[in-house]
Amino acid sequence: MAIERYNPRDAEPRWQKIWQEQRLFETANDDPRPKYYVLEMFPYPSGRIHMGHVRNYAMGDVVARYKRARGHNVLHPMGWDAFGMPAENAAMQNKVHPKEWTYANIDTMRTQLKSMGLSLDWSREFATCDVEYYHHQQQLFLDFLDNGLVYRKQSKVNWDPVDQTVLANEQVIDGRGWRSGAPVEQRELTQWFFRITDFSEDLLESLEDLDQWPEKVRLMQKNWIGRSDGLHISWEIVSETAPAGEAALEVYTTRPDTIFGASFMAIAADHPLALNAAASNPELAEFCRECRRAGTSLAALETADKVGFDTGIRVRHPFDENWKLPVYVANFVLMDYGTGAIFGCPSGDQRDLDFANKYGLPVVAVVMPKGEDPTSFQITEDAYVGDGVMINSRFLDGSTPQQAFDTVAEKLADKTVAGKQQAFRQVNYRLRDWGISRQRYWGCPIPVVHCDACGVVPLRREELPVSLPDDIDFDKPGNPLDRHPTWRDVACPKCGSPAKRETDTMDTFVDSSWYFARFTAPDASEPTDPAAADAWLPVDQYIGGIEHAILHLLYSRFFSRAMKIGGHLDVKEPFKGLFTQGMVVHETYRGKGGWVAPAEVKLEEQDGVRRAVHLDSGEELTIGAIEKMSKSTRNVVDPDDIIASFGADTARFFMLSDSPPDRDVIWTEAGVEGAYRFLQRTWRLIGDAADTLQYVAPVASSAGDAASVSRAAHRTLKAVGEDIERLAFNKAIARIYELVNEISGPLRSVADSEANTELCAALRDAVEILIAVMAPMTPHFAEECNALLGGKSLVAKSDWPEYDPALVIDSTVTLPVQINGKKRAELTIARDADQQTVEYAVLGLPAVQSALSGKAPRKIIVVPQRIVNVVI
RNA sequence: GCGGGUGUGGCGGAACUGGUAGACGCGCCAGACUCAAAAUCUGGUGUCCUUUGGACGUGUCGGUUCGAGUCCGACCACCCGCACCA
Numbered sequence: 001m002a003i004e005r006y007n008p009r010d011a012e013p014r015w016q017k018i019w020q021e022q023r024l025f026e027t028a029n030d031d032p033r034p035k036y037y038v039l040e041m042f043p044y045p046s047g048r049i050h051m052g053h054v055r056n057y058a059m060g061d062v063v064a065r066y067k068r069a070r071g072h073n074v075l076h077p078m079g080w081d082a083f084g085m086p087a088e089n090a091a092m093q094n095k096v097h098p099k100e101w102t103y104a105n106i107d108t109m110r111t112q113l114k115s116m117g118l119s120l121d122w123s124r125e126f127a128t129c130d131v132e133y134y135h136h137q138q139q140l141f142l143d144f145l146d147n148g149l150v151y152r153k154q155s156k157v158n159w160d161p162v163d164q165t166v167l168a169n170e171q172v173i174d175g176r177g178w179r180s181g182a183p184v185e186q187r188e189l190t191q192w193f194f195r196i197t198d199f200s201e202d203l204l205e206s207l208e209d210l211d212q213w214p215e216k217v218r219l220m221q222k223n224w225i226g227r228s229d230g231l232h233i234s235w236e237i238v239s240e241t242a243p244a245g246e247a248a249l250e251v252y253t254t255r256p257d258t259i260f261g262a263s264f265m266a267i268a269a270d271h272p273l274a275l276n277a278a279a280s281n282p283e284l285a286e287f288c289r290e291c292r293r294a295g296t297s298l299a300a301l302e303t304a305d306k307v308g309f310d311t312g313i314r315v316r317h318p319f320d321e322n323w324k325l326p327v328y329v330a331n332f333v334l335m336d337y338g339t340g341a342i343f344g345c346p347s348g349d350q351r352d353l354d355f356a357n358k359y360g361l362p363v364v365a366v367v368m369p370k371g372e373d374p375t376s377f378q379i380t381e382d383a384y385v386g387d388g389v390m391i392n393s394r395f396l397d398g399s400t401p402q403q404a405f406d407t408v409a410e411k412l413a414d415k416t417v418a419g420k421q422q423a424f425r426q427v428n429y430r431l432r433d434w435g436i437s438r439q440r441y442w443g444c445p446i447p448v449v450h451c452d453a454c455g456v457v458p459l460r461r462e463e464l465p466v467s468l469p470d471d472i473d474f475d476k477p478g479n480p481l482d483r484h485p486t487w488r489d490v491a492c493p494k495c496g497s498p499a500k501r502e503t504d505t506m507d508t509f510v511d512s513s514w515y516f517a518r519f520t521a522p523d524a525s526e527p528t529d530p531a532a533a534d535a536w537l538p539v540d541q542y543i544g545g546i547e548h549a550i551l552h553l554l555y556s557r558f559f560s561r562a563m564k565i566g567g568h569l570d571v572k573e574p575f576k577g578l579f580t581q582g583m584v585v586h587e588t589y590r591g592k593g594g595w596v597a598p599a600e601v602k603l604e605e606q607d608g609v610r611r612a613v614h615l616d617s618g619e620e621l622t623i624g625a626i627e628k629m630s631k632s633t634r635n636v637v638d639p640d641d642i643i644a645s646f647g648a649d650t651a652r653f654f655m656l657s658d659s660p661p662d663r664d665v666i667w668t669e670a671g672v673e674g675a676y677r678f679l680q681r682t683w684r685l686i687g688d689a690a691d692t693l694q695y696v697a698p699v700a701s702s703a704g705d706a707a708s709v710s711r712a713a714h715r716t717l718k719a720v721g722e723d724i725e726r727l728a729f730n731k732a733i734a735r736i737y738e739l740v741n742e743i744s745g746p747l748r749s750v751a752d753s754e755a756n757t758e759l760c761a762a763l764r765d766a767v768e769i770l771i772a773v774m775a776p777m778t779p780h781f782a783e784e785c786n787a788l789l790g791g792k793s794l795v796a797k798s799d800w801p802e803y804d805p806a807l808v809i810d811s812t813v814t815l816p817v818q819i820n821g822k823k824r825a826e827l828t829i830a831r832d833a834d835q836q837t838v839e840y841a842v843l844g845l846p847a848v849q850s851a852l853s854g855k856a857p858r859k860i861i862v863v864p865q866r867i868v869n870v871v872i
Numbered sequence: 873g874c875g876g877g878u879g880u881g882g883c884g885g886a887a888c889u890g891g892u893a894g895a896c897g898c899g900c901c902a903g904a905c906u907c908a909a910a911a912u913c914u915g916g917u918g919u920c921c922u923u924u925g926g927a928c929g930u931g932u933c934g935g936u937u938c939g940a941g942u943c944c945g946a947c948c949a950c951c952c953g954c955a956c957c958a
Contacts, residue, residue: 219876220953228957253958266958306956332956342958350873351956430957549953658884658897666884674898681912734886734896741896816892821939823892861938867891871938 003687006680008647012780016117024796025119027075029521029532036072037536038064039516041544041552042079045105045127046086049112051584051629051655051667052545054639058652058777059581059661059729060543061118065776066724068119069800075536077519078113078120080106080127083134083443084508085163085179091442092474098442099470102129112640116648117780119796124522128511133518134444135465136527137510141447142458143566149195152456157435159187164477165439166191186292192446192504193433196558200225200429202572203557212577214662217549224550226430230254231409232339234417235265238324239314246273247418249315249327252338252428256412257404260393261345261366263356265315266308266330268340274329277311284309284329291331306355307331318412318422319394330355338428347379366393367401434555436507439479441472443505451492451499459493466501479503512552513559516542517569526568533569538576541727546580553578579727582664584655586635588624595634596621599641603669626666637667649778650676656729656777678737679781682770685744686785689767692750693760705746706762712742713766714807720773721800733777739770772801817842818869819851831865838862842870 019025040060043053064076080102087098094101106127113120126133144150158167160177167177172184196203204225207218233256234248249265267274269291278285287309308328317323325343332351333342346356346363356363365379369388377391390396396404412423437446445466447459459466469487472480481488481503492499514527520536521529537560544552553575560574589596589612596614601621604611612621629636642651654675659665716739723732743766750759767789775782775795782795810831815838817825825847829838839860842848848870859871 216876216953223875223954226954226957230958251958255958330956332958334957337957339958344958349958351958428957430954546952660885663878663885668884668898670898671884677911678897684912730884731886731896737896814892818892818939821937826892859938861891863891863939867939869891869938 003684006683006781006784008649008780009644011784012115012117012643012648015780015783016114018783018794019117019119019796022794022797023123024794025076025121026123027073027121029535031073033071033073035075035536036064036067036541037075037516037520037539038067038541039075039077039519039539039543041542041548042081042512042515043109044081044084044086045102045109047105047108049109049639051637051639053113054116054651055584055655055661055665056543056545056581057113057116057118058655059579059727060541061116061120061652061779062656062724062729062776063541063543063727064119065779065796066721066800068796069772069775069798071799074119075519076118076120077124077522078118078122079125079515079519080109080129081508081512081515082106082127082129083505083511085165085440085442087442088440088474097470097472099129099468102127102442115640115643116652119779124519126515126518126522128444128508128515129442131465131467133515134511136518137444137506137514138447138459138464138466139461140514140527140563140566140568141506142461142464143568144194144562145458147562147565149198149562149565150192151195151433152190152192154188154190155193155435156186157189157191158184159189161185164479166435166437189437191435191437193435194558194562196434196555197429197431199558199561200227200431201427202561203431203554204429206557206573210573210576210578213575214578214580217546217553217578217580220549221554224431224554228254228428228430230338230426230428231256231405231412231423232426233259233318233343233412233423234420235315235318235325235343236417237313238316239312246276248420249273249313249341250339251341251343252426253343255345255348255401255405256408256423257390257393257396257401258345258348258366259317259319259343259408260396261347261364262317262325262343263346263362263364264344264352264359265325265327266333266342266344266355267311267327268333268335269329269331270335271329271333271340273313273327273341274311277313277329281311284311288329291329306351306358308355308359310359318415326361328355328359336432337430346383348383348385350383350385353379353381353383364392366390366396434507434558436510437504438507439482439503440505441468441474441480443508444511445481445505446502448502449490449492449499450502451495451497453497454492454494454499457492457494457499463493481505509551509555513555514563516556516574517560517563528563528568530567530569534571537569537571538574541577541579542575543579543581545583549580579661581661582659583628584667585626585664586629586637586667587626588633588635589621590624591617591619591621595632597634598637598669628664629667642672646672646676647679647780649781650679653679653733653778657733658730660730661727678740679778681744682740682774683781683785685740685747686767686771686788688747689763690788690790692747693764693767705749706756706758709743709746709759709762709766710804711807711810712739713762713769714803717769717773717801717803718808721803724776729777732773736770736774739766739773743767743770769801771795772798813865815865816867817845817848818867819848820872821869824848824851827868835862835864838868842868 038060040056064074068074082102087102090096090101091098158172160167160180160182162180162182163177176182177184204222204227207222210218230253233251235251236248237246269288274288278288308330311327311329313327314324315327344352344355346353347365348367363379365377367384367388368374368377368391369386374391387401390399390404396407409425413421415422445468447464447466449457451457469484472484474480488501488503490499490501516539517528517533521532556574560571563569586598589601591614600615602613602615612623614621627633627635650672654672716735719735720732743763746759747763750756771782771785779796786795812828813831814826814828816823817827825845827841829841839862851872857870857872861869
């Protein structure tokens, strides 16, 4: 009986409706089964989903469906990272209210995601721009404030002149705003900060325990936190030009061992000492201004020369009364790291060496590689930063740099400068506190009021939420909240006199730093229901893009620590397993008129040469590089189009096949068609099975074809499960292809001839296994196949079948037989054959006998169940 | 500059702790079916040699080993992250 083609357009909505009606994917918090929380990074509602979303959510859905089939109570929620700039840009360009724009986008994208057939618990959905959500975020802010984790300070900020807002250090990339791409300027503003640096050490140390995170991400965070162990040393100021009140120059160094190689001191242009000296020295003042300007004018840093200006100030060397060193203002010293001052040791630091050579300062080698001659070893052009032996360093000579470090630390700890200990060990971090103030409308309002009399007054909990006003206008640049008197002007909660609301809103990274916790109890009257949060967290498997390796993941790790202090949850690490998926990339096409979208391109191949032709005009196009799908190169494929023509399952299946999930996947028309063909082929196979295998009773033992079919099926079942556990979806799919290949022959033979009940039973079992292992990837298709076979219950509700351990091991093995390391023959032998039996059998092989030509082998290596090597 | 990663057929990629390199897919070639095409099915497909058979082959060079894509050393290319962090 011929079967109709599988029609996803008909099948997919039908099964989606059934799943929804049965509320299969809604998760209860009081379910006794073991929990599993799988989460994909929630999307920004930009307008429509793109292929990156399809890949991300397809992966998460495979895990969710698999874990559910394995008997877990799976939490798999979805929401919207809905505050942010694009909504305001849309408002300014198209006169749409950010709220309307955002919620309309959410509606569109929700429909799109639903068409993918994802097993999501939509009952827990929320958007971060819902008042119900940011209300609780405001409460968290107040909690943090109570716990000393929030403070306000005037600071130099990164100002994005295009977006008219402040950026966190993390949001400045190569001196440009991460979103606008505009060169960032420095401004002095009073900002709110989260004390993420309170947790520097914890955030660093705990990385060790995140063994289900990619090594790469852990390393990136480690470098970002940037711990360094050094010594804080006071250098006594001795010159008569010393500014009043300053007795010592405080310096931080990780290389106190090189202290006898010091030849100058360098301080930042903003260093108090520099400012002080500049007050009476116009030339120096001009130099400092120059430094600051260059510092702000972005990546010219790379080429910027090391320049300095002698302040005339002199300091005394800690170990030599008579040794005085000049203090320079230098453009390469940063005020916000360490103490803003360094001592320069030219022989041990390339930057210091360049500086010393430029200004004619002494260069004394103090660390020498082992084996060099100390009388002739010199540093001229290249600094030596490696390990070795101390030289020219008085009492340190002969020791290692590490020993010298300790010796200097101990000796200086006993000395004093101006009544204070001269040196102490100090740990420094590169990590800065997180500035969260943004001069934007479309964000979570910061719940404080500024009162002339009382200062900064936090709102009381019962005064929350501070809702965003709806009646705003975007006619002028800047923050509309600043121009909204009825919202802005309030009475001081403390004294009642006229006051103003804080008009800055929070960085949107705050919104995404705790949403995973809110999902565990989205209707709780507090930010979390601690019992629910502790039951569900940490997220077992988090999946998203590598672009969030630092910002979002570090902030979230901070948040769970801070929320723990506030009693909102009791986990330190929010994400137990992290997976960073690769991008979806596509070929680019270019014609005379610019980039051409794939949908308008026809590809041809002649004599191995590929050509791209414009569908309408027939113009020959240049095939360009394979790049991330983006609007600018127009190499985007719309998921809606793919789902409409091939169905969601095909899109999901193709996304998961071929490329390892952590690498980029190249989207090709041919690849999608291949996936679609495979589904159709499998559909025909299931159709044949439905015709021939319907009334077969199970048979206990089997042999021949039946046995090999059973073994193939159970091996696949075992392997696919293991591959999914390791998120190796591409390998799981290869196994599925193999199984289909292996059962299609025997199935046809059954259909063509007399029924062989053993084989039929084996095939029936194999086909059911096939459906089960495909279900996580192609869930609608699996339901349809199951129904075709007469299955009464839903695959989405079914348990993962258990494989039969006896069937995954063969009783015989085929061993390659090598002679001197080269394969010359094969030997099929009982799996448990002992060494002697194998050797005997190998020596009997014709290939081995002719190679030996009567002689005895020197050695025979038998690796059980693996290989035999005969050494002659 | 520092840190990390990757390198395997025409292409995407398999190969667990060293043990038959190229699973699976795409593409391509041939055949079957068809008036024809599409669809489908079957077979083939690393390179080279005249073959039965053999030689070579996992970026390059060298090493360890009975045996190396896998381990060690040196180098090359590309990609990513950080970047004046003292």
